[in-house]
Amino acid sequence: MPAPLDADSVRRAPKVLLHDHLDGGLRPQTVLELADEAGYRALPAHDAEALGTWFREAADSGSLVRYLETFAHTVGVMQRPEAVRRVARECALDLAADGVVYAEVRMAPELVTAGGTPIEEAVEAILDGFAAGSTEAAAAGTPITVGTLLCAMRQEDRWEEVAGLVVRYRDAGVVGFDLAGPEIGFPPDRIPGAIALLDRAGAHRTVHAGEAAGVDSIRAALDGARAERLGHGVRIADEVPMEGPLGPLARRVLDEQVPLEVAPSSNVQTGAYPSIARHPVGRLHRLGFAVTVNTDNRLMSGVSVTSELTDVAAAHGWGWDDLQTVTERALAAAFTDDAERARLLDDVVRPGYAALRG
Template sequence: MAVPTAEALRRAPKVLLHDHLDGGLRPQTVLELADQAGYRDLPAGDAAALGTWFRQAADSGSLLLYLETFAHTVGVMQRPEAVRRVARECALDLAADGVVCAEVRMAPELLTAGGTPIEEAVEAILDGFAAGSTEAAEAGTPIRVGALLCAMRQADRWEEVAGLVVRYRDAGVVGFDLAGPEVGFPPDRHPEAIALLDRAGAHRTIHAGEAAGVDSIRAALDGARAERLGHGVRIADEVAADGTLGPVARRVREAQVPLEVAPSSNVQTGAYPSLAGHPVDRLHRAGFAVTVNTDNRLMSGVSATSELAAVAATFGWGWDDVARVTERALAAAFLDDTDRARLLADVVRPWYADPPT
């Protein structure tokens, strides 16, 4: 079975479920926004050096350095016009990489330190995605971008963020997420926020099974009624070498709960020692609903294409594997059924029916 090349994968239609807006800025944009905002704390003064610094700091194995990278990106995103620009460029960059449907997440509460009202931050994200999507379509690379709004686990604005998800769901917000430290901040810590989402029938994906293990996954499913798991890879802790599954793993596989797997990011943060040692292929082969994602394109120095190419090269994936994770991601996306069916029938299946050899 031939492994697809990176160039062929770039042209393939891809679906991205787990990408952070504040983890995907262009280095040149960081520099320009810092200059406009009077932000003086950047560790480098040119785009190439800054991009290298972000990757090396994120790759250092130091949680403090990893978190510092986000201090810089969020630090230059404290004005609505900056947020709008970052969101627009995000849509354009994903479209140019062959992504046809993306869900990009951001915690709007992190964009309010400079005095921007949280509603204005959300509207800036949505305006930027809409502008970028329009430009991408005009350039012949159409993309649908939905916003996921994150509440920070360690903060107390969950109900406010859940309300924003409901308020803006007809304007481009597709769901709710919990981000931040898994340990010590369970996903049912603010049950009124989860109840608000339940009453409105709002979608939610929850970060779980990244820094913490199977108990965190169980809590996300039971406490927040997660429809998808952000990362979720620690479900592999319950998959024995002989294929025997523990109770949570059996539940996740039987229900086909989508796993938003981001292999390079997991290696960076020390969850696994290398891509070869990552369970993405093992879970895929075992029948879990694996999808392949970028997490933070700037910090990891990755794209949707490069992540698929790296997984394919490491584990010998062919076009059938790429098509399967793409269709899984599209099935898991928080889209209306008409749009999903159209993308599947008109874009995804025709391309993968006859991929380049």
């Protein structure tokens, strides 16, 4: 008999996560403790439960100003290398406890330099934290591999610096480059030198596109920045009518199997779609787009990989085959080497889902 497709069973399933922000996934208790250590006095609540509730409600308010304020607090308590290291360590442990076997977690290192931390030290703190958390998780019987994606902020001018760090640290755990921040007004080829640097080094890249902006943003990410994956990318659905032919860019994204790092709860929070049930993730998956399911910001959305997959499955009628498909798609799209991909697929993912099918 197959296991019921509920949260307890999905937690046991081996999962792959491609789109998760380090500064969007802190434990509320950690925010409190880091604020106390740093003398940060701006928090809106002073016990973990109330603070967690505030983050979710502020992110869910429909106000972009209030949503962005949530990150002011998490970034505000991460201005010291030891704080970054702790957050990264706990991230690896929390994902492993949720049954994630491979994750790529992203962070803009420039955001944690305001207190004087050199940007290289910020990157090394992230890598050290992920390594420590992964070692602890393996010792606890929940092994996880965590790769780091370094984000450049679209509205700032440090793209080439971040691209250089991607290349410099790629043998130490940095797996690729990302562009984050406002899509509108800041095209992904605005600083061509950064893209050229990545091209010369053969470095991986994913680009936030098709979240706040539409298909033009997706086209620019693919053609201007040569993105291998689309961060969110869900607005490709604008060219996927309920009936009739696909638009030209949607046909290209489908034919080329461009991976979509879809984060349904986050999209609902930011007002892109009214509910998970009315989110196009189910339609895109059914049509064969390379859909993966992700958390984006676990603290702000109050989600885990388990809850996101469970909720999407319930809303769109998915079974274990669908969950295995999106997991295998995510693994195929991961910025890892073929040997690690094959090991995870053959030794972890397929046996894990076979056991749940019964």
